[in-house]
Amino acid sequence: METPRAALQRLIDERREDYAALSRLLGRNEAYIQQYIKRGSPKHLREEDRRLLASYFGVKESLLGGPQDWEKPTLQQVPVLDVYASAGYGAADFGEARRTTIGFDPRxxxxxxxxxxxxxxxxxxxGDSMVPTLADGDDVIVDRKDGAGRxxxxxxxLRLDDSLMVKRLARQPAGKGxxxxxxxxxxxxxxxVxxxxxxxxxxxxWFGRTLS
Known part of the structure; x- marks a missing residue:
């Protein structure tokens, strides 16, 4: 892995820059950059010097010894549907238009x-028929691939008699109900049933709940 000193030397060579000119750019004595690269003094570039050199060369500060740049994670978007699953006696009318999405870590x-x-x-x-497990207003993540087959x-x-409900299901010990x-x-x-x-x-x- 390339060290900050090696990276700076490479940039100087590629751009045909001059040690003394770069030192003057930083407001330092003309031997400053050469001493940093050749003699290891100072041990690390000061933050303001590193930032100015990175800007001058058009590179990331991390290349010259700065902290690694934070990378925004890629989130998987889960659609939020205009659906209310009744935790009560059921609601006959519902729609499934996508209202928005919420991003989660894919893993x-x-x-x-x-x-x-x-x-x-x-x-x-x-509704409140699933209290205390689920309360009115809770948002739930539903796996629509995990249905009757599993x-x-x-x-x-589930939909039962034209009503959309959220309920606890259990297989009967005997029979297919x-x-x-x-x-x-x-x-x-x-x-x-x-x-x-x-x-x-x-x-x-999974469910999420707003705290009052």
Whole structure:
């Protein structure tokens, strides 16, 4: 790896610059740059000298010994849909237009989804039938690729009788039915519901909540 001294010498050679002229540019004695490169004195360029030299040569300060430039991470955008999954008795009317997107670290999303994160979307919970697990106004990340084909115990967004709901699903010990449960005991649950009646939108993987 090229050292700051070697990098500065290379720049001087490529641009046919002069030690003394560069030293005067910094307001130093004419031997300053030569001593820095050839004798190692000073051990490090001062911040203001490094910044001026980097600007003069049109390079990053990190090349001349400055801190590594912070690189903005590439975020994977997850769509936020105009959908309310009712944590109550269900809401018949809903739309699925993309409202905005929120960026997340791609590796975190892959770990969350245990694979591809391409099927993720964010929707809002409406109602209190899933309290204390989910509250009215919570935003949930739903994996729309994780549906009926992989169903297992967990919280899902589903359509049932033309209503969009977020509920806890569990396979029945016997038979092919599914139980649909509300975490809030004041709301009803349904036992032995046939899978053919349910359109599973996706599995809820994560939620976010605004603190009041």
């Amino acid at each position: 975190w999303l892959r770990e969350l989804a245990k694979g591809s994160a391409d099927g993720l979307s964010i929707i809002r919970v409406k 169903i297992r115990d967990g919280i899902y967004v 599914i139980s649909i449960k509300s975490d809030n005991p004041e709301y009803p649950s349904w036992q032995d 046939q899978l053919s009646r349910i359109d599973i939108v996706g599995r809820v993987l």
